[in-house]
Amino acid sequence: xxxxxxxxxxxxxxxxxxxxxxxxxxxxxxxxxxxxxxxxxxxxxxxxxxxxxxxxxxxxxxxxxxxxxxxxxxxxxxxxxxxxxxxxxxxxxxxxxxxxxxxxxxxxxxxxxxxxxxxxxxxxxxxxxxxxxxxxxxxxxxxxxxxxxxxxxxxxxxxxxxxxxxxxxxxxxxxxxxxxxxxxxxxxxxxxxxxxxxxxxxxxxxxxxxxxxxxxxxxxxxxxxxxxxxxxxxxxxxxxxxxxxxxxxxxxxxxxxxxxxxxxxxxxxxxxxxxxxxxxxxxxxxxxxxxxxxxxxxxxxxxxxxxxxxxxxxxxxxxxxxxxxxxxxxxxxxxxxxxxxxxxxxxxxxxxxxxxxxxxxxxxxxxxx
Amino acid sequence: xxxxxxxxxxxxxxxxxxxxxxxxxxxxxxxxxxxxxxxxxxxxxxxxxxxxxxxxxxxxxxxxxxxxxxxxxxxxxxxxxxxxxxxxxxxxxxxxxxxxxxxxxxxxxxxxxxxxxxxxxxxxxxxxxxxxxxxxxxxxxxxxxxxxxxxxxxxxxxxxxxxxxxxxxxxxxxxxxxxxxxxxxxxxxxxxxxxxxxxxxxxxxxxxxxxxxxxxxxxxxxxxxxxxxxxxxxxxxxxxxxxxxxxxxxxxxxxxxxxxxxxxxxxxxxxxxxxxxxxxxxxxxxxxxxxxxxxxxxxxxxxxxxxxxxxxxxxxxxxxxxxxxxxxxxxxxxxxxxxxxxxxxxxxxxxxxxxxxxxxxxxxxxxxxxxxxxxxxxxxxxxxxxxxxxxxx
Numbered sequence: 001x002x003x004x005x006x007x008x009x010x011x012x013x014x015x016x017x018x019x020x021x022x023x024x025x026x027x028x029x030x031x032x033x034x035x036x037x038x039x040x041x042x043x044x045x046x047x048x049x050x051x052x053x054x055x056x057x058x059x060x061x062x063x064x065x066x067x068x069x070x071x072x073x074x075x076x077x078x079x080x081x082x083x084x085x086x087x088x089x090x091x092x093x094x095x096x097x098x099x100x101x102x103x104x105x106x107x108x109x110x111x112x113x114x115x116x117x118x119x120x121x122x123x124x125x126x127x128x129x130x131x132x133x134x135x136x137x138x139x140x141x142x143x144x145x146x147x148x149x150x151x152x153x154x155x156x157x158x159x160x161x162x163x164x165x166x167x168x169x170x171x172x173x174x175x176x177x178x179x180x181x182x183x184x185x186x187x188x189x190x191x192x193x194x195x196x197x198x199x200x201x202x203x204x205x206x207x208x209x210x211x212x213x214x215x216x217x218x219x220x221x222x223x224x225x226x227x228x229x230x231x232x233x234x235x236x237x238x239x240x241x242x243x244x245x246x247x248x249x250x251x252x253x254x255x256x257x258x259x260x261x262x263x264x265x266x267x268x269x270x271x272x273x274x275x276x277x278x279x280x281x282x283x284x285x286x287x288x289x290x291x292x293x294x295x296x297x298x299x300x301x302x303x304x305x306x307x308x309x310x311x312x313x314x315x316x317x318x319x320x321x322x323x324x325x326x327x328x329x330x331x332x333x334x335x336x337x338x339x340x341x342x343x344x345x346x347x348x349x350x351x352x353x354x355x356x357x358x359x360x361x362x363x364x365x366x367x368x369x
Numbered sequence: 370x371x372x373x374x375x376x377x378x379x380x381x382x383x384x385x386x387x388x389x390x391x392x393x394x395x396x397x398x399x400x401x402x403x404x405x406x407x408x409x410x411x412x413x414x415x416x417x418x419x420x421x422x423x424x425x426x427x428x429x430x431x432x433x434x435x436x437x438x439x440x441x442x443x444x445x446x447x448x449x450x451x452x453x454x455x456x457x458x459x460x461x462x463x464x465x466x467x468x469x470x471x472x473x474x475x476x477x478x479x480x481x482x483x484x485x486x487x488x489x490x491x492x493x494x495x496x497x498x499x500x501x502x503x504x505x506x507x508x509x510x511x512x513x514x515x516x517x518x519x520x521x522x523x524x525x526x527x528x529x530x531x532x533x534x535x536x537x538x539x540x541x542x543x544x545x546x547x548x549x550x551x552x553x554x555x556x557x558x559x560x561x562x563x564x565x566x567x568x569x570x571x572x573x574x575x576x577x578x579x580x581x582x583x584x585x586x587x588x589x590x591x592x593x594x595x596x597x598x599x600x601x602x603x604x605x606x607x608x609x610x611x612x613x614x615x616x617x618x619x620x621x622x623x624x625x626x627x628x629x630x631x632x633x634x635x636x637x638x639x640x641x642x643x644x645x646x647x648x649x650x651x652x653x654x655x656x657x658x659x660x661x662x663x664x665x666x667x668x669x670x671x672x673x674x675x676x677x678x679x680x681x682x683x684x685x686x687x688x689x690x691x692x693x694x695x696x697x698x699x700x701x702x703x704x705x706x707x708x709x710x711x712x713x714x715x716x717x718x719x720x721x722x723x724x725x726x727x728x729x730x731x732x733x734x735x736x737x738x739x740x741x742x743x744x745x746x747x748x749x750x751x752x753x754x755x756x757x758x759x760x761x762x
Binding site for chain 1: 443447633656666669687690691750
């Protein structure tokens with residue numbers, strides 16, 4: 001892994017806690033349930049409001065080195081941000097933009113970094129990436145890049161980071177045909193980008209490295225987002241169970257339901273550690289970092305689908321209504337589940353890499369004591 | 370040689386343990402134990418305790434004033450890690466002696482009790498636990514073994530069960546009912562019982578995995594001196610919490626580390642041999658998911674250790690969450706091993722030389738994790754009620 005952020009050192013727990021607290025307090029004020037439901041129903045522009053705040057508060061530069069206008073907090077800072085955005089199911093193109101930025105940071109080279117990162121750090125532009133990285137629908141000729149690609153990103157995305165033929169490139173989307181593809185998850189946008197002889201705004205020097213960096217960044221982002229969403233839907237479900245009475249008592253007193261809740265809390269604890277493990281391996285620049293990022297995405301999104309599904313069920317009738325929150329998190333979880341590539345495919349990739357490391361006599365299972 | 374002399378430099382300390390283990394652990398110990406009689410098992414356990422004692426590693430975690438090494442948690446973690454890495458024997462017969470007894474006596478014992486009993490362990494005294502009864506399992510506080518005061522003694526009548534290694538034990542941590550009229554948690558008294566007292570009968574219980582590690586205790590007019598009471602009369606429930614809490618910690622951590630080395634050795638061997646199961650992509654996927662869960666479980670075990678040295682530890686439900694996740698994962702991994710081993714995996718064998726070499730034995734043994742030390746159902750109650758604030762009804 002060649003990295004322009006070799007300086008991103010490990011942040012201490014107090015710094016991380018303070019960071020989480022500051023992001024959480026802004027989002028709890030801006031992105032409560034009422035505002036979120038109004039956004040889902042097209043009655044406000046919460047995504048723009050939060051994006052504006054995020055730019056002002058420096059959130060969008062968490063993963064960008066200081067020399068390019070960011071805060072240089074690396075994967076730890078990003079995991080906190082995505083975790084808190086997931087907790088609130090906050091709308092906006094964060095996974096796409098911040099993951100594209102990470103891939104540029106790590107593999108863009110100086111000229112591309114100089115051109116794109118300062119504007120990304122300031123929140124002046126947002127970006128799009130392929131929704132799944134195993135699609136190769138763009139073609140390239142001397143006239144430019146053509147084809148249609150389903151992407152994660154907002155309708156006003158300024159650029160696309162994607163593969164065409166053997167290269168990964170940045171394509172300026174000014175003038176491109178971008179159509180929003182409505183999703184069940186209304187908290188993120190998926191767009192269809194149609195290119196006709198678009199000239200690349202930049203070609204990344206090492207396609208394989210860019211693909212790996214983007215995969216890892218998206219995997220960490222999606223895993224953190226999912227873990228955050230699972231935590232908040234579990235909390236609100238348990239709170240609901242304490243107030244909802246049937247048979248003359250709060251349903252939270254029924255042992256069958258308590259045991260379900262305990263299992264959700266246990267799954268959550270495991271999911272949180274998977275995210276932390278993957279982040280820690282990335283920060284330490286370990287050769288197994290990509291493996292653990294891929295597995296964090298596959299395992300945590302599976303867990304999050306399980307948890308959000310059970311939380312809809314535990315709400316009973318109101319869980320099936322549009323006005324309550326659980327379905328918002330369930331839909332976000334289901335989109336997260338299929339991003340990057342199928343979880344089975346991510347496990348296959350991880351298995352191949354784990355087998356190679358294990359066969360060579362090295363270990364991918366080291367942990368600090 | 371005393372390995373504790375190297376304690377001021379953690380890496381030298383580790384190296385000293387590593388060198389000692391390389392010399393002392395017999396390479397064929399697993400094969401020998403797989404075929405061992407009870408007598409051979411006991412002799413081996415005593416031999417291993419004596420070897421540890423020679424280098425200062427018998428009771429390194431106890432305070433110095435009671436003959437221990439007074440080591441920090443960092444050192445205990447290093448010892449556990451090196452033992453796991455070397456696949457060294459575990460002193461299972463001494464688990465209660467090394468963990469539960471000091472965990473109880475250090476906070477609640479009298480000075481005389483501490484001096485007498487802590488020192489005994491280094492000389493090979495074996496302890497067992499007399500907590501559960503046939504009708505008091507998950508509802509431990511309903512226990513009915515009676516203790517009635519008679520002069521300067523108490524007279525005990527009743528029955529205890531699931532008492533590991535009680536067949537070989539010198540002493541027992543015993544919970545009794547002294548006030549049958551009080552609310553059930555308030556009438557319990559805690560004693561040290563000499564297992565050689567008249568009226569103590571132990572019958573081994575054969576388990577589903579073929580072994581007999583548990584005993585059942587039949588107590589008939591057993592006389593215990595009043596000075597053997599731990600804590601005050603009718604305050605035994607509170608003392609028992611210290612015993613139960615002592616199970617959390619380094620011992621579980623070591624289990625997690627051992628599993629890591631086992632599973633890695635199994636994977637490496639499968640890859641080198643081109644094992645059939647690797648050709649089934651779905652099985653390989655399942656296996657890498659286990660690895661991800663195992664790393665998470667190992668991290669959680671580390672967090673329990675960190676937390677155990679903080680004031681919040683006693684109220685935390687993290688140990689219950691960790692027990693739920695680790696024991697169920699262990700069961701699923703063992704179940705996977707049974708599935709991939711086919712009919713060969715059903716071949717009768719107790720313990721094996723190789724990791725997961727006797728899949729049905731491992732699978733059946735995994736129930737000791739999900740049932741012992743408070744069933745996983747009780748752990749779920751604890752997580753829900755104490756952790757999530759769901760009401761007790």
